[in-house]
Amino acid sequence: MKKFYLTFIVVLFVAYETYSQDQIDSATKRTVIYNGINFGSVIAAITSWERNKSVLWAVVHGIFSWFYVLYFVLTRKKGERK
Template sequence: MYIEKVKQGTIIGTVLAMIISWDRNKSILLAIIHGALNWLYIIYYYFFLKESK
């Protein structure tokens, strides 16, 4: 259940980053790069910024 919500949230975040990038730059290449960077930030957050319990 929790994993599905995380997956949906990351997909929405990736798509949103790509849409905003396209709207701003009108470049497919930049939209793809921004979508990929969104995933890199999620990985960075998971390993370095999450609160320890």
């Protein structure tokens, strides 16, 4: 569990440093946000399918995107860890 917290803190600092720049124009911000939302939806749908084997749940979790990914990471079972 220490490894998870350490990784989370490092990612948090990197994300803060990356997204705290004032020199980024609005087109770049829109592209980063749009791509991040799409990537989160894909990860959520894939993890939902692996856990539930249901298209309906995969679509619902794809809509919630990063919220489901975070939920999945926090509640995954031992068989889902690799």
